Amino acid sequence: MKAGNNKVVTMTYTLRLNDENGKIIQQVDESRPFVQLFGVGALLPAFEKNINGLEAGDTFGFQLSAEEGYGNPSDEAILKLDKKIFEIDGKFDPEMVAVGKTITMQDNQGNPLDGKVLAVEDDSVIMDFNHPLAGENLYFSGTVLDVRDATEEELAHGHAHAGGHHHE
Structure with missing residues (x-):
């Protein structure tokens, strides 16, 4: 199954400044993977575009300009x-x-x-109140662990639920 709208995508990633050799800002590993419902506006549009179409097991690495990321400081x-x-x-x-x-x-x-x-x-x-990463070029690399259809409840709520269940 491919990542796209109304799919729940589970992934690991490393976020760095500028490029693949930049300072590490955030690491998300398999112990607490990133689980996100695609197509609801919760992700940076350029991030979603780069993940769109990937399947479980696919790896990725891409750069986002400041404008594609969190914009320039205002x-x-x-x-x-x-x-x-x-x-x-x-x-x-x-x-x-x-x-x-x-x-x-x-x-x-x-x-x-x-x-x-x-x-x-x-x-x-x-x-x-500028985003802390405003004005920064970003580099994401990681692996898609799983792609599944979102449940009706997830679509109604506009976000993924852990294991398909709602936890608050």
Whole structure:
């Protein structure tokens, strides 16, 4: 069976910066493989395009430009937020909200967003919500372990379930 829309693909991969000799950013091995429902917009489109048509046992290696990956850093993703947003029970925790720390917040639709603290000022915090790999060329290599049809439940939920079952 070939990887494609409405298929659940299980794979291992190594993500590196730039090319096959670049710094390793992430490794996913057989002990905890990457399991993903294809065709629902959860993957980078260029990643999905490179995996499309592969079968169990196939290996892959491909580069994505910054534009195909997480895009280039944007000044619009750097925000100055009111320091009060970060208060818990009326208190600001300078250890939790420190320069260099990553904090998970929510956008207006309630979606989680990770932001990096760039600066803490008297009454504001400057956060960078660019993806950590924005502006980077990426290289993925790995092996497709399994390809199967998605279940009706997976298609309805828009994501793969471990072993075909929903685990939350």
